[in-house]
Amino acid sequence: MVEDNPLSLKLIRVLLEGEGFEVRTAEDAEHARAVLEQFRPRLILMDIQLPGIDGLELTRQLKSDPARRDIPVVAITAYAMKGDEQKARGAGCDGYVTKPVDTRSLAALVRAHLHGPQPEVKHASAGGPGC
Numbered sequence: 001m002v003e004d005n006p007l008s009l010k011l012i013r014v015l016l017e018g019e020g021f022e023v024r025t026a027e028d029a030e031h032a033r034a035v036l037e038q039f040r041p042r043l044i045l046m047d048i049q050l051p052g053i054d055g056l057e058l059t060r061q062l063k064s065d066p067a068r069r070d071i072p073v074v075a076i077t078a079y080a081m082k083g084d085e086q087k088a089r090g091a092g093c094d095g096y097v098t099k100p101v102d103t104r105s106l107a108a109l110v111r112a113h114l115h116g117p118q119p120e121v122k123h124a125s126a127g128g129p130g131c
């Protein structure tokens with residue numbers, strides 16, 4: 001998970017670890033790239049609003065990297081604004097959820113993405129518009 005808000009990071013880490021997932025975290029794009037040098041995640045939860053290089057740009061970089069483009073990226077954004085989902089999809093994100101993240105459905109969302117492309121993940125709609 002890439003997230004600059006320590007509380008959000010901790011919440012989601014605890015939640016996903018409680019579900020049995022191994023979680024690595026990074027607070028910005030630079031740290032995320034360092035983590036990715038040593039660890040290949042099965043999924044990336046990507047906060048869009050990051051200091052410096054934002055989540056959209058980091059996603060574009062990952063999706064243009066042949067070694068990493070197959071890793072699903074689920075965008076997480078505080079802005080539930082019209083056009084945000086399109087922006088996330090345009091950057092290459094495979095899914096989209098809005099903050100506050102629905103803690104009841106997050107693990108199911110993660111599992112769904114681990115099982116291949118999910119063009120219509122219904123779980124995500126609980127936390128915001130569309131997906």
Ligand code: MN
Pocket residue numbers: 003004005047048049050
């Ligand atoms: Mn943020």
